[in-house]
Amino acid sequence: MNETKKIGIWTCTALVVGNVIGMGIFLLPASLAPFGFNALIGWGIVIVGCLTLARVFSHLARAMPDADGPYGYIRQTLGDLPAYMAMWAYWISCWLSNAAIATGVVGYIAIVFPQADAMQPALLALLLLWSMVVVNLFGVRTGGAVQIVTTVLKLLPMVAIAILGAWVLLTTPESYVAHPPTAPITLGGVMAAMTIALFAMLGFESASVPASRVEDPAHTVPRATMIGTVIVAVVYIIVSTVPLLLIPEGELAEAGAPFALLMERFGQVGSGRWLALFVVVSGLGALNGWTLLVGEMTRTMAINGVLPNVLSRNNRRGAPMFALLLSGALGSLMIAMSYSQSLVAAFTFLTRVVTAANLPLYLACSLGLIALCRRGAGHGTGRAVLASAVIGLAFVIFAFVGIGGEPFLYALGLIAAGLPLYAWMRMHRKMADPIKI
Numbered sequence: 001m002n003e004t005k006k007i008g009i010w011t012c013t014a015l016v017v018g019n020v021i022g023m024g025i026f027l028l029p030a031s032l033a034p035f036g037f038n039a040l041i042g043w044g045i046v047i048v049g050c051l052t053l054a055r056v057f058s059h060l061a062r063a064m065p066d067a068d069g070p071y072g073y074i075r076q077t078l079g080d081l082p083a084y085m086a087m088w089a090y091w092i093s094c095w096l097s098n099a100a101i102a103t104g105v106v107g108y109i110a111i112v113f114p115q116a117d118a119m120q121p122a123l124l125a126l127l128l129l130w131s132m133v134v135v136n137l138f139g140v141r142t143g144g145a146v147q148i149v150t151t152v153l154k155l156l157p158m159v160a161i162a163i164l165g166a167w168v169l170l171t172t173p174e175s176y177v178a179h180p181p182t183a184p185i186t187l188g189g190v191m192a193a194m195t196i197a198l199f200a201m202l203g204f205e206s207a208s209v210p211a212s213r214v215e216d217p218a219h220t221v222p223r224a225t226m227i228g229t230v231i232v233a234v235v236y237i238i239v240s241t242v243p244l245l246l247i248p249e250g251e252l253a254e255a256g257a258p259f260a261l262l263m264e265r266f267g268q269v270g271s272g273r274w275l276a277l278f279v280v281v282s283g284l285g286a287l288n289g290w291t292l293l294v295g296e297m298t299r300t301m302a303i304n305g306v307l308p309n310v311l312s313r314n315n316r317r318g319a320p321m322f323a324l325l326l327s328g329a330l331g332s333l334m335i336a337m338s339y340s341q342s343l344v345a346a347f348t349f350l351t352r353v354v355t356a357a358n359l360p361l362y363l364a365c366s367l368g369l370i371a372l373c374r375r376g377a378g379h380g381t382g383r384a385v386l387a388s389a390v391i392g393l394a395f396v397i398f399a400f401v402g403i404g405g406e407p408f409l410y411a412l413g414l415i416a417a418g419l420p421l422y423a424w425m426r427m428h429r430k431m432a433d434p435i436k437i
Helices: 009-020 024-035 037-063 069-077 080-112 114-118 121-137 143-171 173-177 187-201 217-246 249-253 258-266 271-303 321-338 343-375 383-402 405-416 418-432
Strands: none
Touching: 009 143, 009 217, 009 271, 024 037, 024 080, 024 187, 024 217, 024 249, 024 258, 037 069, 037 187, 037 217, 037 343, 037 383, 069 080, 069 343, 080 121, 080 271, 080 321, 080 343, 080 405, 080 418, 121 271, 121 321, 143 173, 143 217, 143 258, 143 271, 173 217, 187 217, 187 343, 187 383, 217 258, 249 258, 258 271, 271 321, 343 383, 343 405, 405 418
16 A cells, blocks of 8 residues: 555545444344343443443544554553453454354355255355455455445445334334233343344444554544444444344244345345345455455564464465465354354354454453553543543443353453463564564
């Protein structure tokens, strides 16, 4: 990229919206169905929590406009090791997201192409994952245009669901009270639903990741982060509520493509298949985008000496070949491990592991902002900023508690695996260049 060409407010906002809207929302109604009205309460908590965390990233961007995104924020406030561990966890969450996206696309492919039922879902998910790895091995030349198109395609199914929900409310409002959810409202149910919903909101920090390439990051990053997060939050709460109230709880919980089911039930015959086609295209676009991102992130970490140098090598087309192959292999492993139950159960499990692996970044940034406020350094570190950091920290802790034991242990084990690598890479750098270390 030409260093004189930097991205502005609209590109950053599109980056937030495009990265947040992956496959999570398209299977989320089925994952949340067993929780009934707990899901709506959980959504409310998630929206407030994510808007607060978005403010945390905004404050950090204003206070440290020259920092290289979240890694720089954490490194300058908490130190090298916390910065490495947070980014290691974030890196893990990226290739885990690829496994979750591939799993989610499978449910909608079966609607568009019924003959796909003859193939094992796990094999189909692996095929999708590796097809995007192969695409990225050829290099990226039109990524910006592709992302704009797929972002539009992601929004079309949601607009259709919102219009359908409004039409049903105006024509047959009794449909919304025909079979209300029966699950009792409990703290455990709210916490579990919240952690599932949080997966669909991951990525709101996207505008801050390429902060060094953003025009006037002190103002652009905060605005794009808040605008993008609000847009996604409003869209998500609408399209999650409609199927929850219109489809019976048990039927929705078993739906591999809940939005397509809703369109077939209350729209025109065949409309569900057309909607599913848009979802598949947008899901593949998200899978391609996150595959590209994790490849570039792996290469960057290798260049900075926190991953083996071999992962920084490019092929003849300029693609990080070994980084892409590694991310594909790790994503394949998670797909194989998760398909012990139904597609919805596999997707739900992966969302929880991804969320658990993503939370350390939010935790470290909240702690970093608290440290910054205590020092009284940087622009805007008063009581209101400190309050945002404390509330964001409380939300992350609440999410950690609600994530559940098994996904948390999986994520904890994956994150802990980075410590020996960190020690080994530091020792290797010290031996290679003892003067600088």
